[in-house]
Amino acid sequence: xxxxxxxxVLRLSxxxxxxxxxxxxxxxxxxINGCVKGAFSKRMRPFLEIGSTVQxxxxxKSEEHLGYFKIEPIKNNSSQVLNHSGKLLAFKSAISIVDAxxxxxxxxxTVFSVLESFFTTLNSDYWASSYCKWEISIxxxxxxxxxxxxxxxxxxNDLCYVSPKSGRAVSREMGQLYKAKLLPLPKFLVDNxxxxxxxxxxxxxxxxxxxxxxxxxxxxxxxxxTEPRKRLSDWFFNRFDKNA
Amino acid sequence: MQEIDNLVAVLSRLPGFGPRSxxxxxxxxxxxxxxxxxxxxxxxxxxxxNVCDCEVCGNIDTKSPCDICNNLKRDKTTICVVENVADLxxxxxxxxxxxxxxxxxxxxxxxxGITPKHLNIDGIVSRIEQDGISEIILATNLTxxxxxxxxxxxxxxxxxxVKITRLANGVPVGGELxxxxxxxxxxxxQARQIIE
Numbered sequence: 001x002x003x004x005x006x007x008x009v010l011r012l013s014x015x016x017x018x019x020x021x022x023x024x025x026x027x028x029x030x031x032i033n034g035c036v037k038g039a040f041s042k043r044m045r046p047f048l049e050i051g052s053t054v055q056x057x058x059x060x061k062s063e064e065h066l067g068y069f070k071i072e073p074i075k076n077n078s079s080q081v082l083n084h085s086g087k088l089l090a091f092k093s094a095i096s097i098v099d100a101x102x103x104x105x106x107x108x109x110t111v112f113s114v115l116e117s118f119f120t121t122l123n124s125d126y127w128a129s130s131y132c133k134w135e136i137s138i139x140x141x142x143x144x145x146x147x148x149x150x151x152x153x154x155x156x157n158d159l160c161y162v163s164p165k166s167g168r169a170v171s172r173e174m175g176q177l178y179k180a181k182l183l184p185l186p187k188f189l190v191d192n193x194x195x196x197x198x199x200x201x202x203x204x205x206x207x208x209x210x211x212x213x214x215x216x217x218x219x220x221x222x223x224x225x226t227e228p229r230k231r232l233s234d235w236f237f238n239r240f241d242k243n244a
Numbered sequence: 245m246q247e248i249d250n251l252v253a254v255l256s257r258l259p260g261f262g263p264r265s266x267x268x269x270x271x272x273x274x275x276x277x278x279x280x281x282x283x284x285x286x287x288x289x290x291x292x293x294n295v296c297d298c299e300v301c302g303n304i305d306t307k308s309p310c311d312i313c314n315n316l317k318r319d320k321t322t323i324c325v326v327e328n329v330a331d332l333x334x335x336x337x338x339x340x341x342x343x344x345x346x347x348x349x350x351x352x353x354x355x356x357g358i359t360p361k362h363l364n365i366d367g368i369v370s371r372i373e374q375d376g377i378s379e380i381i382l383a384t385n386l387t388x389x390x391x392x393x394x395x396x397x398x399x400x401x402x403x404x405x406v407k408i409t410r411l412a413n414g415v416p417v418g419g420e421l422x423x424x425x426x427x428x429x430x431x432x433x434q435a436r437q438i439i440e
Contacts, residue, residue: 011355017259046425050388076427078388082413083434085395092392096354227354231396238399 001063005029006074007056008115009048010099012039022048022069024056025098025115030106034058034069047073051095053116077119086235087122090131092228094118097135101142101217111141128236129188129198132205136189139209142216148190159190162208183208203236248274300371302347302364304329312345319343321378325368325397327351327385335383343381346371351384351393363393365400372404382410386431 010031011023020039025031034056039048048054053074060067081087098115102108114137121130136146148169151159155171161182163170169190175182185208186201187193206229248270255266273281297303298310305311312318322343326332332345348363371377382397384390398408414432415424424432 013355046427049427073425076425076430079427079430080434082386082388082391082431085398088388088392088395092388227359228392 001067002057002059003029004055004057007054008077008095008112009050009052009054010095012036012048012050014040020048021066022071023099024054024069025102025108025112026056026058027109027112028107029058030108031099031102031104032058032067033104034060034067036069036071039071044071047076049076049078051077051091051119053077053119077122081122086232086239087127089228089232089235090127091119091122093232094131094134096228097138097213097217101138101213108141111138114138114141128202129193131232132186132189132202132209133192135206135209135213139212139216144212144216146212148185160185160187164211167212183211199236199239203233203240206233206236300367301345302329302349302367303332303345317342320375322381323368323371323377323379324381324383326383327390327393331383331385343379348384348393351387351389352396353389360396360400365397368397368401369404372401372406377406379407379409382408384410386413 005026005028007024007026009022010025013021013023015021015035018038018040020036021033022036022039023031023033036044036048038044048071055072055074057070058067059070078088078091081091094115098111102111114134118130118134121127124130139146144167146162146167148159148162150157150169151171151174152163152166152168153170153174155174158172159169160172161170161175161179162168162185164181164183169185170178170182184204186198186205188198188201189205210229210233251270251273252263252266255261255269256263258266261269273284294306295304296306296308298305298308298313300309300313303310303312307314319342323346324335324341324343325346325348326335327348327350329347332347335341335345346364346368348365350358350363352358352360352363368380372380380397380401382394384394394410401408412435414428414435415421416428421429
C-alpha cells in the first residue's frame with residue numbers, strides 16, 4: 001500500500017522530540033495517519049503546519065501498521081490567516097470539522113477539493129459567507145443536502161426558516177405557527193450572495209448548520225471539534241453590527 | 245548491570261538523547277567520576293533543592309519572585325507574554341527588551357486537550373489590575389496554535405486599558421528571498437512597511 005498523493009494536514013501530534021504522527025486528508029486515499037520523521041525539525045517546521053497542502057509519499061509494510069510519510073511542501077495555507085483572528089478561527093474550524101467527520105481510509109475527493117477551494121476564499125473579503133456556505137457543502141457531502149430552493153410547505157419565496165426534520169426551507173408565512181421549532185435561514189444562503197460584515201447573519205447560519213452537524217458527526221461534542229467552531233460563532237456574535 | 249541500565253534508561257528519556265548516546269554519557273561519567281559524576285550529582289541536587297517557579301511570572305529561578313521581577317531597572321509597565329521559559333531565554337538573549345515577562349505555560353491546543361483554563365491567563369489579568377501595566381507584548385510562536393492563543397489573549401485583554409502588541413513577522417535577518425518558504429514570504433508581504 002504505497003502511494004504518492006496530494007494532501008492537506010489535518011492534525012499533527014508530537015512523537016518524541018522531532019517526529020510526528022500526521023493525520024492527512026489525501027486527495028485520492030482519504031484520511032490517513034502516518035509517521036513523519038523530522039516533522040518538528042528546523043527544515044520542515046515552517047511548512048508542515050495544520051492546513052498545509054503537501055505532496056505526500058506514503059509507505060507501509062501492511063495495512064494494519066502505521067506507515068511513514070515523506071512530505072514535500074506545496075502551500076502553507078495558514079500563513080495568509082495568521083494575522084486575522086476571525087479567518088484563523090474559520091480555518092481551524094473547517095479543519096476540525098473535516099477531521100471529526102471523515103472516516104479513515106475512505107476516498108473523499110470532493111471534501112478535499114471543497115476544503116482546498118475554501119482556503120483560497122480566506123484571502124477575500126467574503127471569507128465569512130464562504131465559510132458558512134462551506135459548512136452547507138460539507139453537510140451535503142455527509143448525506144444531509146439542505147434545500148433552500150423553495151418552501152417545503154408550498155408557500156411563497158420569502159424563505160426565512162429551515163425545517164430541522166427535512167432540511168428544506170420554509171417561507172415566513174408557512175413557518176409563522178412553528179417558528180419556535182424551526183431554524184433561522186439567513187438571506188445570503190437563499191440567494192447565494194456573498195456578504196461582507198453581516199455578523200448576525202453568519203452567526204445565524206452557523207446556528208442553523210450546528211443542528212445538522214450535531215446529527216451527523218458522532219464525536220461532535222468532543223471539545224477538540226467544537227472549540228474552534230464555538231469560538232468562531234462567538235466571534236461573529238461579538239461583532240454583530242460592527243465592522244469585522 | 246541493573247544500576248547502569250537504570251541510568252541509561254533515565255538519561256535516554258531526556259530530549260536529544262537516545263539509548264546509544266545515553267550509554268556513551270554513562271561510560272564517560274563512570275570513567276571520570278571525580279571531574280564529571282560528582283559535580284553533576286551536586287549540581288542536580290542543588291537545582292532540585294533550590295530552583296522554583298516564580299509566583300509572579302512563572303519563570304524559573306532560585307527565588308520567588310525571580311530576578312527579572314525583582315529588577316527595579318526593568319520597565320514594570322510592559323509585559324512580554326511568552327509560551328515557555330525557553331522563549332523567555334530567547335528574548336533575553338537579544339538584550340534589547342527591558343520590560344518584564346509572563347509565561348503562559350503552553351498554547352491553546354484543543355487536540356492535546358489544552359484549553360484556556362490550563363494556561364496562566366488569570367495571572368496576566370491580575371498583573372494588569374494591580375501593577376498598572378500599559379503594554380502587553382504577545383510573543384507567542386508564529387504557528388496556528390501560537391497565533392490562536394495570541395488572538396484569544398487579545399480578546400480577553402481588550403476590556404482593559406492596555407496597549408496590546410505582538411512581534412513583527414517576516415524576513416529573518418540575513419535571509420535571502422530565494423531561500424524563504426512561501427508562508428514566511430506571504431506573511432512578510434502582508435506586514436510590509438513604509439521606508440522612511
